[in-house]
Amino acid sequence: MNENATVKSAAESGSKPHTTRDTVNRRFSVAPMMDWTTSDCRVFHRLMSRHTLLYTEMVTTGALIHGDAARHLDYDASEHPVALQLGGSNPKELATCARMAQEWGYDEVNLNVGCPSDRVQNNMIGACLMEFPERVAECLAEMQAAVHIPVTVKHRLGIDDLDSFEHLHRFVETVKQSGCTSFTIHARKAILDGLSPKENRDIPPLMYDRVYRIKQLFPELEVVINGGIKTLEECDTHLQQVDGVMIGREAYQNPWPLLSQVDSRYFGDDHAIPSRLETAEAFIPHLERRLAQGAPLYAVVKHLLGLFHGQRGGKQFRRYLSENGHKRDAAVDTFRAALALVQG
Template structure:
């Protein structure tokens, strides 16, 4: 499959959300979506418990490792480690606006350092044989998005970046919290469209505020790919329609209850390894949105899934509280 088809639809990397359990869950609903890890810093990878940080289930492919860092040598070393672990892509975070990211000189603050970002991309390209991509904002603080995004894009593409994922908002590092940065800066999809028009041979994926597959199809008329974030996580039932709606292929499962039946062996294996049930089931909160019994499902997991020694029967009991119409009742 061509690179642009591999990136036609993706679930965004989200801190504290897109861990390995979440990604296995998402993969069961769509064979085609590209999945991303939470951002991992180069320091954590180089000096931390790599198996704990980087280990993932083989079913997750295609899956990308998102890195946070700014030192080209460290980025290259971390990218090579990620490739050796089996990841299908290395993605550099140039969009996260958290205070921790600012203090570490990576994430969105790197929008002001396009040449340094390009050095990092070039170093990673020399170190690995898998695609290297960049996820950014359209600008930060008082930057002019027309200038800032163009400068970053042209430099990283010249350095060999295989694709650019653009969150179509500015990040205000001075004055807004990380949570506020997800909603308050206005979306500017047209700026991303103009970038694609200016760089027709570059793979451009759009991200930010996209809430449905219907909206994704509208964007796909103007750019190469779409990345869903909170909409995919909070309402995971949307992913059931990805393969049929965006790729013209049969979905792996027709209903969420079938997804959970397929998920059970994975959960049982993880519980045997000492993983707590809640670490997995916390990703299921929105699974039955709009279906009779959804509230009872959530309540049962919240009250019982956190108990010491909670087993897979807790999830089975919760699922039994959901009506048989366990497919999303609203349009994807």
């Protein structure tokens, strides 16, 4: 497969995944974020870091089993290592979707036990599963039995009144009986009755110490911490207590200071660091392919709006794309014109 091919061709040809249970490095990862961590975003992020583990948006089991699976599963070969995050609570359906992830060559499959939206609650998906650790354990056990790639879980500290450390401890103790050994913990609880998903990302207080305690009590588990982390210096502090750090919004809104440094800092790879402008220019071949496929320009380049955050011309770059990227005739030249605003 050439470097520009999508993995769809590999999946259709029956090629086997190249990862096994313990080969994914989760020391630094970018969180799954709805509408943000699309394939276009992941291709962009990969230009800055060769080793950061990237996650898809959450995909529900229903969307894969009853919808257009290829649309949700297709991705660019450059995105590896890449993990598919699933939303669901039916063990058999999750096992089916885990097999699909493996067939499409994903490096990991992750179960979402953290999303607080009403839509997923009504379908027993996401954070509401914190109330049912036995069900989560059953789901993870079925998924692991179906595949040989890593199966992991991402969850909150708790939900609503089920927010004590004792409940969190019991949740982890129960879920680990499934054989799952990697837990990514968002260091906030979710308030399902009264807060929107956006508010749930900010209002519940961060309690990093609870994540640290889980690692102390379960040293055999891999524990990755998530929530409110913005700098590599903060990552360094967390990594004294846990095994990995997952960053969400900051990695999307201001990606270059983080992703351009993590390979040398955490993965022992001292390759040359691309500049912001070099990163943007390296994205152009992907942009050209996507435009040729019929994708609107702004839908592809919106993931780069934070690339020049805090830099001279950065506001003009964002404004130009926001004002012109939606136009019917927007093309690569539109993106190049925006880049010229940060070159002057």
